[in-house]
């Protein structure tokens with residue numbers, strides 16, 4: 001690449017949303033020039049998802065996907081939904097949103113790699129290993145492109161012999177498809193006041209492991225979800241177990257980042273879940289082959305910001321289109337990308353971007369509006385949340401005349417002095433593990449001698465506020481052991497092991513005073529997920 005480049009459209013992020021937008025643009029007009037930037041070392045390297053995939057948007061984007069060999073190999077067969085107590089497992093009726101008839105158990109990373117091939121064949125220029133680090137604006141304050149990160153800068157910010165300056169990529173429209181809690185997306189939402197102050201986005205942290213299990217215990221196509229233990233009734237969370245191809249199992253856990261107890265460790269809760277007496281048998285004699293974590297949106301329709309800004313649009317989980325009761329956002333991400341492409345094309349032709357209108361009239365809006373009150377109802381606890389969900393689903397059917405509000409996740413922690421410490425069992429190294437051996441499976445890499453990409457806006461807050469009031473919750477919510485309180489001298493200090501980071505974005509979300517800012521590190525850094 002040269003030092004500046006010009007395109008009609010630049011897409012930031014090579015997930016399902018960004019790739020679908022790029023493909024649709026080229027389908028609409030093969031002559032439009034489209035560039036897509038991805039911070040991972042390759043497409044799919046930073047993709048982590050369950051994933052039970054609803055093919056509705058893919059059917060619309062590439063109706064002949066079967067003939068083209070899309071990696072959708074396992075049809076969903078049975079859905080099971082459980083409530084767990086410490087020792088027992090009770091089967092509950094499967095809520096309609098969790099009926100997966102017609103869906104597929106897939107690796108979303110593999111689907112993204114396949115989508116990237118389709119995009120490349122249509123003429124989209126894809127650059128993995130190139131994070132967009134800055135928005136480029138003109139004097140009128142309009143976004144006219146993005147800048148990629150400098151390479152070969154040492155941790156003090158000085159150029160090394162490997163220095164390569166970032167590239168300015170100018171475009172008539174910028175599509176921000178960075179996924180949940182995108183760094184440029186957050187700046188854009190703030191700069192252009194895209195979010196109403198009373199409509200905050202809320203989040204969960206999701207873990208996933210892939211296990212190679214005993215074929216006699218594997219039931220290809222089986223989809224299991226569980227609520228209850230080990231979560232207490234005040235904390236939103238649940239597990240998934242998907243029986244994928246090749247005798248692999250995708251097991252994961254999602255915990256709402258509005259949890260209150262600063263001693264809660266989402267990672268250890270996930271490990272504990274696997275040790276349940278009615279679950280652990282699945283993992284006996286099995287081998288864990290992958291681990292990862294990523295934040296996901298939980299705010300629903302009422303947390304979706306304005307989708308257009310001067311110079312571009314927000315798509316996918318950058319905007320927040322995840323359907324929480326379904327735990328699915330890939331299909332809505334794809335559809336929003338496709339609609340954004342149509343809106344952007346209209347802008348290129350007539351100067352008016354129609355994306356907001358198109359999205360509001362689409363099935364994405366219908367789907368998210370119908371379930372909008374389900375997740376917020378769990379702020380009252382598990383049982384009231386379930387009752388509210390049943391009323392919304394079976395009685396008012398999403399047409400309640402009210403809309404429940406969301407809250408800011410970083411304001412939810414109770415003080416350490418008012419909270420109960422949690423004594424997590426030691427990992428057994430067979431079914432349950434520690435963080436470090438888990439992170440090892442992410443193949444995460446960051447050049448050590450680069451500026452720290454986890455910035456403390458005010459370094460003193462780490463000890464004066466977080467440590468003193470909350471016993472430094474970042475030690476526990478980070479799934480990769482990045483944050484450690486070290487007590488060598490008389491005063492404790494916060495050590496940041498940035499090289500371990502797996503780009504989940506939880507610290508950017510949950511830090512009580514929003515003191516941690518996650519920025520993109522050098523291109524190609526971060527996890528290298530194979531089949532997540």
Ligand SMILES: Cc1cc2nc3c(=O)[nH]c(=O)nc-3n(C[C@H](O)[C@H](O)[C@H](O)COP(=O)(O)OP(=O)(O)OC[C@H]3O[C@@H](n4cnc5c(N)ncnc54)[C@H](O)[C@@H]3O)c2cc1C
Pocket residue numbers: 012013014015016017018037038039040044046047048049050051052053054108130131132133177178179180182183184205206207208252253254293294295296315316317318322327328329330331333520
């Ligand atoms: C644990 C878990 C389970 C889930 N289960 C399911 C499921 O079963 N079914 C389902 O449909 N959905 C599921 N989801 C949700 C689904 O993964 C997301 O909705 C979907 O991935 C969103 O797509 P996206 O393209 O918007 O963002 P992402 O998939 O997050 O992709 C964004 C891409 O942009 C890149 N990027 C970010 N910032 C930059 C930058 N500045 N420069 C360059 N590149 C950048 C990232 O590296 C990434 O590759 C799950 C999510 C989680 C976390």
Ligand code: SF4
Pocket residue numbers: 454477478479480481482500501502503504505506507508518
């Ligand atoms: S440092 Fe932040 S973004 Fe990185 S893994 Fe830990 S919580 Fe996630």
